[in-house]
Amino acid sequence: MTKFSRRDFLKFTSAFLAFIPAIRNLLALETPIEDSKLYPTELQDPTPPPLTDEDLIAEKYESGFAKIITSDHIIIENYKGQVILHISNKTDVWDGIKWVGDLGADVGDEIVGWGIRNPDNSLTCEKLYVNIVNYIGEVSEISTNSRRNDNIVAKFVQNDRFRGRQSISIAPHTMIDDGQSRKLYKERPVLPKNSDIIQVIGRVMKDGTTLAAVVYLSQ
Amino acid sequence: MIQTAIFVLNLYFILILLTSGLSKMASPDYSLLNAIKLRNLFIPFGQTLYQFLAWIEIGVSILLATNTSIRLATIANTALFATFLVSQIIVLSIAKGTNCGCFGNIYKIQNDKIHILVTAAQALLSYIYYWLTTVYSEVPNIQVLVxxxxxxGLCVWILARRLSRLAIQAKNTSKLNQP
Known part of the structure; x- marks a missing residue:
């Protein structure tokens, strides 16, 4: 039988009395992070900002695994130790791809922040990504899902050059870029063919599959 | 002694249901249902259901606060916590590490075994509260008044603060929009 530790007891008590911090947050005069504001609806290219200068990267970029998430900051852990990422309603989460941004972030997720460095080494985030990946590789095992109301409409396997075989899921709102134009999959249901080499930018889900945000069909 | 227990339970459930309901209303786009949608589990009218729950919670807290139809209110209270318990167990089995959604986007709690234990304790307390009201139906007027x-007090305070915040936001927006 699992031992109920002191930490578990504290966690139990804080969850039992969770309405107290909730009341405090409801009464706060500062604007809380609201999903509708946090994730703007305009669709842009989710490619992470260009990384040109190593110093610039070190100054503006931070990534690591989320340890604590609150409405105004995320504490991540990386090789430097713990770093605070400040977030606000000005933070551009997933470059405005609302349906991916709506998935939010959980403790343990890999967070990438881009923004302004503060004197205390924390980062005020202008951009924020959660579990973002960028795969380039050959496609195989394509299958479509014809069931109505399903959120995953197609799947395939991509053999990424660095990470190997990855299971990719396509949602109705996945953006498909064929080199000429880009449209949502539900507007133009085009999939890569077997053996095509494509690029996928997406978010790794908890089951290990990758949810494609943008698929570039031509490489 | 038992009347004190009833009073404490009454206050606890009023506070938790009111806060939880208002938090859900203040987070219209937030739902842990979003997290499980992508795991191919289709929930019809998920977001509507989430907002409907918020109204139910506030409705039950009103009944508890006014001591109106207290039997019905305590049954609804127990049913609510039993529903939360079942849904949290289902969600934990599908998606580990998601936020529970109890307080929407206002206060996030990770849906894990401890949180399920808390909800189980709350469901048990809500049943005890129901049982106590069946045995002792008389509640002193002073307790109802408190x-x-x-x-x-909480409703007015939250409403006033949120209106103040809207005013501050409007002022900031107009400042930003100035040339």
Whole structure:
């Protein structure tokens, strides 16, 4: 039988009395992070900002695994130790791809922040990504899902050059870029063919599959 | 002694249901249902259901605060916590590490075994509360008055602060929009 530790007891008590911090947050005069504001609806290219200068990267970029998430900051852990990422309603989460941004972030997720460095080494985030990946590789095992109301409409396997075989899921709102134009999959249901080499930018889900945000069909 | 227990449970459930309901309403786009949607589990009208729950919670807290139809209110209270318990167990089995959604986007709690234990304790307490009201139906007027003051005081306070915040936001937006 699992031992109920002191930490578990504290966690139990804080969850039992969770309405107290909730009341405090409801009464706060500062604007809380609201999903509708946090994730703007305009669709842009989710490619992470260009990384040109190593110093610039070190100054503006931070990534690591989320340890604590609150409405105004995320504490991540990386090789430097713990770093605070400040977030606000000005933070551009997933470059405005609302349906991916709506998935939010959980403790343990890999967070990438881009923004302004503060004197205390924390980062005020202008951009924020959660579990973002960028795969380039050959496609195989394509299958479509014809069931109505399903959120995953197609799947395939991509053999990424660095990470190997990855299971990719396509949602109705996945953006498909064929080199000429880009449209949502539900507007133009085009999939890569077997053996095509494509690029996928997406978010790794908890089951290990990758949810494609943008698929570039031509490489 | 038992009347004190009833009073404490009454206040606890008023506070938790009112806060939880208002938090859900303040987070219309937030739902842990979003997290499980992508795991191919289709929930019809998920977001509507989430907002409907918020209204139910506030409705039950009003009944508890006013000591109106207390039997019905305590049954609904127990049913609510039993529903939360079942849904949290289902969600934990599908998606580990998601936020529970109890307080929407206002206060996030990770849906894990401890949180399920808390909800189980709350469901048990809500049943005990129901049982106590079946045995001791008489509630002193002073207790009803205190519950009502707590309920109305919190409602007015939250409403006033949120209106102030809207005013501050509007002022900031107009400043930003100035050339």
């Amino acid at each position: 519950s009502l003051i707590v309920f109305l």
